[in-house]
Amino acid sequence: MRKVSKSLASLLALLALASCTSKEKAPETKVNPDGSTSVVYNNSASGGDGFKLRDYEEKTLPNGLRILFIPDQSLPYVSLQMLVRGGASQDPEAQSGLASFVAELLDKGTAKRSAPQIANDLGQLGAAFDASASEDFTMITASALSMQAEPLLQNFVEIITQPAFSNAEIERMRKQIQAQIARRVDSPGAFAAVAFADFLYGSHPYARPNSGTPKTVSGIKKKHLIQTYIRYFRPNNSILAVVGKYTPEYAKKIEESFGAWQKRDVPAPTYPQIPPIEGVQIRLVDKAGLVQSQIRMGHLGIKRQNEDFIALRMANTILGGAFASRLNSRIRKDLGLTYGVSSQFDARMDSGPFEISTFTKNESTGQLISETLKLLKEYKENGATSKEVETVRGYLKGIFPTAIETPEKLAMNLLLLRLHGIPDTYLTQYLREVDRLSTSDVNRVVKKYIDDKNLKIVVFSSAPAVQKQLEAIGKVEVKKASDYQ
Amino acid sequence: MKFQRSVASLLTLAVLASVQMATAQQPSSTPAPVASPSPATTPKVLPPKASPTPGSTASSAPAVDVGSLVKFDVEKYTLPNGLTVLLHVDHSTPIVSYQTWFRVGSKNEEPGFTGIAHLFEHMMFKGAKRYTGEQFDLLLQANGATNNAFTTHDYTGYYENFPSAKLELIIDIESDRLENLNITNESLASEREVVKEERRLRVDNNPMGILRETLFGTAFRVHPYRWPVIGYMSDLNNITVEKAMQFYSTYYAPNNATIVVAGDFDPKEAKRLIEKYYSHIKSQPIPEPKLAAEPKQTAPRSQFVSHDVQTVQFSLSYHTPKAGTDESYALDLLANIMGFGTSSRLHQRLVYKEQSALNAAAYNLTLQDSGLFQVTVALKPGAHFGKAERSVMG
Numbered sequence: 018m019r020k021v022s023k024s025l026a027s028l029l030a031l032l033a034l035a036s037c038t039s040k041e042k043a044p045e046t047k048v049n050p051d052g053s054t055s056v057v058y059n060n061s062a063s064g065g066d067g068f069k070l071r072d073y074e075e076k077t078l079p080n081g082l083r084i085l086f087i088p089d090q091s092l093p094y095v096s097l098q099m100l101v102r103g104g105a106s107q108d109p110e111a112q113s114g115l116a117s118f119v120a121e122l123l124d125k126g127t128a129k130r131s132a133p134q135i136a137n138d139l140g141q142l143g144a145a146f147d148a149s150a151s152e153d154f155t156m157i158t159a160s161a162l163s164m165q166a167e168p169l170l171q172n173f174v175e176i177i178t179q180p181a182f183s184n185a186e187i188e189r190m191r192k193q194i195q196a197q198i199a200r201r202v203d204s205p206g207a208f209a210a211v212a213f214a215d216f217l218y219g220s221h222p223y224a225r226p227n228s229g230t231p232k233t234v235s236g237i238k239k240k241h242l243i244q245t246y247i248r249y250f251r252p253n254n255s256i257l258a259v260v261g262k263y264t265p266e267y268a269k270k271i272e273e274s275f276g277a278w279q280k281r282d283v284p285a286p287t288y289p290q291i292p293p294i295e296g297v298q299i300r301l302v303d304k305a306g307l308v309q310s311q312i313r314m315g316h317l318g319i320k321r322q323n324e325d326f327i328a329l330r331m332a333n334t335i336l337g338g339a340f341a342s343r344l345n346s347r348i349r350k351d352l353g354l355t356y357g358v359s360s361q362f363d364a365r366m367d368s369g370p371f372e373i374s375t376f377t378k379n380e381s382t383g384q385l386i387s388e389t390l391k392l393l394k395e396y397k398e399n400g401a402t403s404k405e406v407e408t409v410r411g412y413l414k415g416i417f418p419t420a421i422e423t424p425e426k427l428a429m430n431l432l433l434l435r436l437h438g439i440p441d442t443y444l445t446q447y448l449r450e451v452d453r454l455s456t457s458d459v460n461r462v463v464k465k466y467i468d469d470k471n472l473k474i475v476v477f478s479s480a481p482a483v484q485k486q487l488e489a490i491g492k493v494e495v496k497k498a499s500d501y502q
Numbered sequence: 503m504k505f506q507r508s509v510a511s512l513l514t515l516a517v518l519a520s521v522q523m524a525t526a527q528q529p530s531s532t533p534a535p536v537a538s539p540s541p542a543t544t545p546k547v548l549p550p551k552a553s554p555t556p557g558s559t560a561s562s563a564p565a566v567d568v569g570s571l572v573k574f575d576v577e578k579y580t581l582p583n584g585l586t587v588l589l590h591v592d593h594s595t596p597i598v599s600y601q602t603w604f605r606v607g608s609k610n611e612e613p614g615f616t617g618i619a620h621l622f623e624h625m626m627f628k629g630a631k632r633y634t635g636e637q638f639d640l641l642l643q644a645n646g647a648t649n650n651a652f653t654t655h656d657y658t659g660y661y662e663n664f665p666s667a668k669l670e671l672i673i674d675i676e677s678d679r680l681e682n683l684n685i686t687n688e689s690l691a692s693e694r695e696v697v698k699e700e701r702r703l704r705v706d707n708n709p710m711g712i713l714r715e716t717l718f719g720t721a722f723r724v725h726p727y728r729w730p731v732i733g734y735m736s737d738l739n740n741i742t743v744e745k746a747m748q749f750y751s752t753y754y755a756p757n758n759a760t761i762v763v764a765g766d767f768d769p770k771e772a773k774r775l776i777e778k779y780y781s782h783i784k785s786q787p788i789p790e791p792k793l794a795a796e797p798k799q800t801a802p803r804s805q806f807v808s809h810d811v812q813t814v815q816f817s818l819s820y821h822t823p824k825a826g827t828d829e830s831y832a833l834d835l836l837a838n839i840m841g842f843g844t845s846s847r848l849h850q851r852l853v854y855k856e857q858s859a860l861n862a863a864a865y866n867l868t869l870q871d872s873g874l875f876q877v878t879v880a881l882k883p884g885a886h887f888g889k890a891e892r893s894v895m896g
Contacts, residue, residue: 019623019624019627019650019651019652091594092571092572093568093571093572124844132854133850133854136843136844136845136849136850137845139844139845140843140844140845140846141845162568189854189857192857192882193853193857193860193882196813196860196882196883197860199812199813199883200812200813200860200880200883202812203709203710203811203812203813204708205707205708206703304810305810306809306810307707308702308706308707309699309702309703309706309707339643340639340643340649341639341640341642341643346639349696350639350692351692352692353691353692353693353694353695353696353699354695354699355696355699356696356697356699356700356703357703376699376702376703377699378698378699378702407644408640408643408644409643411643411644411645411646412643412644412646413646414646414665415645415646415647415664415665415668416646416648416663418595418596418597418665419595419597419648419663421595422594422595422597
């Protein structure tokens, strides 16, 4: 393959776009006889540039559950996606990994059925099921053919509202999670990402791996799991998207099935302050035998709720967000130092990381970092050219339809916009916004958000092979890979 | 099924274990150095018992012909020069995917020059005559296109996804590099280093990549499937501009290519443009690959690799019928039953019941010239390899 394939993280970054000033009339909210409310988003007139967002409807049940209905007749399938606010960032430090543990246990037994029964029943339906916690939320997804829509829904509701958290399944899962954590060091890229988050965020919860550490996972008790579940898995803390080919009766059944779910006050997420970075700080994580350095460098980025989101997306695409970017042109194409180099602002509820991610053979580790710092400095000082801005404009407009080409992708966008409290006009106005922003807008955010002088660098490599090269760049702190176990 | 009777003799096993674990647990053969896949024949694996008794069958779903509910129209035609074209129209989103696949992969390579199909694939992005190296990536980007390529044992594919209005530009670019590719010493030298970094990423610095490379090198002894698609590090240095251009002129011809256009386009217009840009390119004889017939495997083979890893991982595989045979479809289904998802037998036994594995999966790889049915298991730290292996085989 010629290019490194993009991970889910960058997909979400693409999907989770920014707020922009709405020039449209908001759709009207209708109150239904049962106490629920409905908003119909008829997007036929609101596209721009010949682009049309498909229609959908949002209902809010009396218990606070928001349901997005996104019909799609093209294939005989139904997909259910539930977003629950909270996520790994809300785990207490001593029980880091809790939200992820809860997500893993949802389908491992309910009040009615055992874990193998559920696995077998979902298998018999030909259904796909997944539940996982990320920093700011937990996502539970299930899909099957339309003729299995009803049993799929029964499974989905039971798994989400009646998980058993049995002692046996907790212990089984604890060992499973601990083994996964132990094995992380065998995947150099994934391990470097964990080490970088730890270095960048210090005592902020974004520092901790979502699945926790061996110590915290061993200390998680049944009561912690149940408390976390009871606190966050509430209809008024959740948003459901229903996608695919289904009947009006099915939509009604979904509302009835989740109607009995009890609402409860849910604490708003909180995040501590993060101290600023001073100078260029390098941490070398050593593992003998590695022949290639995994390199992560960057600093704090932005919250998703940020008015510069799209301008910064343009600025980052020029720097390292696409194949013809400055970083890739220089580090890969001109110098042949790597197979992949990219930069990303991962916008979250709190300030996510700005992260340059790459790798090179041990021998050229120092050279790659020096070249990258040089390039960052040049970009910070002089900004982008108007030709680069025109190119990125064409690129972002051209790839926009791919972010919403399937109704499931649209659903994921709508869920994340709701998580972050950004109106859907973000999507309908996106193309106009990309057109509106000027070279000086882009260069203002380059100056504001990119810093080549104060940043942190993690290198996961064989220390004897790279330490001297790094010391030529700055002060180096050395850790062992085993320090992370 | 036929293959089951001789299953033991078809078995190949590759194990990746940490140094400590390997010495403690390895049953018979000595640890082999990494990336030297000279298989040690150690018939240590027990023949399989009868398949486990199936679990209780859940209420079966109503019989519905799902295929009848899915509409998927494809128009296929061939130009006089042998270029095959497939068209699938879908106006739901204003984008088009344009793909060009060539019937050439690592199985067409020769020893000493492994990896040339893949390295050459990289060179296809270095510019041609109408669209030169400097402008290639920027031009695609400015036009809202994303693009990439992939090389396998059997085929090499290139694609662009782009806004509907750009169809002619993309066809122009693709036909240009099919006909007029320009490779220089400089661009090859720099891209060779890029590919070496790709190899380090996927194999040399990646335990799972080492396991996979060892498995193929052990399962196949003479067939070109024995070497990795990305090639051996030392062979990458042997590939010169002359060698790359020879590869290009041998395999990159219209009669060795298939174009797929899918998405929001007018098929009449697409046909007109494909005719306009490709019809003058001449067909040529394509040499058959030298596929040494893999001798029948008569005893199990195993290979142990010692590496600094936290958990033992192993893959075992059986030679199975090639893609497209009736049995290959049955084997796909079998792989799903045995090792796909939490309801599968392997997961239920090794991960859930015995709790010895972190994951256990089965996959039937169907290549053009052979199949390879694989079971891959990652054990938990401290779990006993021999026991887990017996559990898979039992």
